[in-house]
Amino acid sequence: MLQETCERLSGIEHQPPLFICGEDHRFTVAEQLRQGGFQFNHILLEPEVRNTAPAVALAALQAVKAVLENDSSEGEPVLLVLAADHVIRNNQALEIAVSSALPFAQ
16 A cells, blocks of 8 residues: 555656654554665654544645755745555546646646
8 A cells, every 4th residue: 555655646746755654663654665676855753653644734844844954945835745555546636636736736
């Protein structure tokens, strides 16, 4: 499912993704990414498993940190949060939805 989630990004313009998981899953995630040949930014480890909201907050902080470190004039980062345990059967519909939502997120 993780590889399928990565494949969903193929039709969406994006930076290398950031992955968040618990300590118990870090090697599995890294191996799945390696096997699929997927490029990624980082694998962040949750200090404690606390569900989705804290993980998204951690990703947002990391994205802002990356913008500040690169002294980028791109403004605030926009995040697309994808859970690896979701089944999406129509990737084209996802791509259209993301494309339509992007101007509002910006």
